[in-house]
Amino acid sequence: MAGIEDKVDKDYASKSAAEIADAPVDALKGVSEGDAQHLKDAFNIKTVRDLGTNKYFLWAQAISKVAE
Known part of the structure; x- marks a missing residue:
């Protein structure tokens, strides 16, 4: 778990x-309950896993890598 604990709220460390x-999603450091609600409303993202596997976020990440 090295490196993960500083990316999540202390309750999840x-x-x-x-x-x-x-x-x-708001278990991630810097993501508020309001941010989490916006993600849910826009993309039906409810969990950290949902965020990490969302096709639009993965596409954007892949495009960014290719653009480098």
């Missing part, structure tokens, strides 16, 4: 990667 993946 000792959780496993699987537990964090299934946590609400």
Whole structure:
């Protein structure tokens, strides 16, 4: 889990990667409840896993990598 604990709120710092993946998006440091609601409304993203596997975010990430 090295490196993950500083990317999540302190309540999730000792959780496993699987537990964090299934946590609400606002478990990520810097993502507010309001941000999480916007993600849910726009893309039906409810969990960290949903965010990490969302096709639009993956497409944008791939395009950004190719653009480098």
